[in-house]
Amino acid sequence: MNNKITATELARTLSDVLNRVRYRGERFVVERNGEPVAELVPVAHRRHMTVADLYELLNRLEWPDEDFAKDLEDIQATQGQVEFREWPS
Numbered sequence: 001m002n003n004k005i006t007a008t009e010l011a012r013t014l015s016d017v018l019n020r021v022r023y024r025g026e027r028f029v030v031e032r033n034g035e036p037v038a039e040l041v042p043v044a045h046r047r048h049m050t051v052a053d054l055y056e057l058l059n060r061l062e063w064p065d066e067d068f069a070k071d072l073e074d075i076q077a078t079q080g081q082v083e084f085r086e087w088p089s
Helices: 007-012 014-024 051-060 068-079
Strands: 002-006 027-032 035-040
Touching: 002 007, 007 014, 007 027, 014 027, 014 035, 014 051
Parallel strands: 002 027
Antiparallel strands: 027 035
8 A cells, every 4th residue: 555645745754754664664655736756665675674773663563452362362273283393313
């Protein structure tokens, strides 16, 4: 999904928009006079991530809702038992 943003709004909020593209993977279609003129998308391959980047990214994530634990239990129940084998020497 692409977010639409005007060129004027982009100019006012460039730092925030770039952070959303970089850290959240969001995409933006930039419009001028109602016509699309550009698209801002994340770079395909990120070279590195520092611990500080990871910390900031994790702090932006939303907490799971109250049904999350139930969803995990349902998934686990449908997968059956895992067969544990001896580690090869």
